[in-house]
Amino acid sequence: PPLAYPLLAALGLAAALIGVALMKSVAATETLLRRLVRPDWLRPAVGGLLVGLLALLSPSVLSSGHMAMRAGLVHAPGLSLAVWLLLLKAVASSISVGAGFRGGLFFASLYLGVLAGAAFCSLTAPFLPLPVTLCTVAGMCALATTIIGAPLTMILLALETTHSPGMTAAVALAAIVASLTVRRIFGYTFATWRFHLRGENIRSGVDVGWMRALTVARMMRPIVDSLPAGMSVAEARATFAGRMPRYIVLLDADQHYAGLVEGTRIGTLDVPPEQPLSDLAEARHEVLAPGSCVAEAVATFERTSHPALAVVGAQGHVMGLLSERYVLRRYAEELERTRRDLAGEKYAR
Incomplete structure (x- = not known):
C-alpha cells in the first residue's frame, strides 16, 4: 500500500538513530573500560566475563549474527522479545568491541536490524499491518547501511535474499533514508568513526592516500x-x-x-x-x-x-x-x- 513507504522511511530513520547510538556506545564503553581496567591484557578478560553474564539472560548475545539473523527472518520475535534481544545484543556488541576483541559490527548490525524491524512491525500493526518479512529485511539493510555505509550493497543483499524487485525497492527506501540521516546527524560510518577515534582525520576512503x-x-x-x-x-x-x-x-x-x-x-x-x-x-x-x-x-x-x-x-x-x-x-x-x-x-x- 502507498502508506507503507512513509512507514519504511520512518524505519530507516529509526535504524539510523539506533546505529548512531550503537557506534557512540562502543566508543564510550572503550573509554570506560580503559579507565577502570588499567592493564591492557586484563581488559578482554573483563569484557568476556561481562558478555558471559549477559549470555545467562539470553544465549543469542553470543551469536555472531548468522544463525540468529536467519532465525529472526524466518520466525520474527514479538515486540517485547525483539526489544529485549535488541538491547542485550547491542550491549554485548559494545562491550566486545570496546574491550578489545577483534572484529566489528557487520553481522551484529544485520541481526540488530532484523530485531529492530520486527519491533517496528509490531508497533505499526495497529495502524497499518505490514508484512513482517518486509520490515525485518528493511530493518536489517537500513541498520547495516548505518554501520557499514554501503547502501547499494545492502540493497543487492535484499534482492538476493527476497528475490522480489518490489520488496527490494521498498527496502531501498529505508536504506537510503538511513544513509542520508546518519550522514547528516553523525557524518561517519563505524569504520571511519573508529579511525577518527585513533587520530586519523579522514572524511572518505580516497582522502587518506593522497593526503599522506x-x-x-x-x-x-x-x-x-x-x-x-x-x-x-x-x-x-x-x-x-x-x-x-x-x-x-x-x-x-x-x-x-x-x-x-x-x-x-x-x-x-x-x-x-x-x-x-x-x-x-x-x-x-x-x-x-x-x-x-x-x-x-x-x-x-x-x-x-x-x-x-x-x-x-x-x-x-x-x-x-x-x-x-x-x-x-x-x-x-x-x-x-x-x-x-x-x-x-x-x-x-
Missing part, C-alpha cells in the same frame, strides 16, 4: 636564498643588490637553521644598516619536517600564522622553503583532481 602521499618534501622549493645569521643588514643589501628575494633563510656557524627573514624588511629604510640579521629573524623554532603530509603542514601554518616556513631535516640542515599560499593551492588542486577522478572527468593541471 602529498608530503612537504614534494611541495617545497629546494633552492633557497640563505645568509649567515650574524651578517649585517647592509651586507645583505649588497649581496642581493638589484634582486631582493622574498624570503631569506638564516644559518648559524654550523650551517644549521637560525630563522627566516622577509626580504622586504631588509629593504626598508627604517632598519639600521649595522643591525644583524638575527635581530630580524622570525619563526626560529617553527619549521616543517620533510615527511609531514599536507594536512600537518596546513595545521602548522594555522598555528604559527607565518606565511612561509623552512623545511629542516633531522640534522638541522635546511632542505627547502614552503609557503602557506602554495600549500593551499596544491591542496585545492588535489581536491579538484580527486573529485574529477571520481566523476570520471579529465583533469589537466
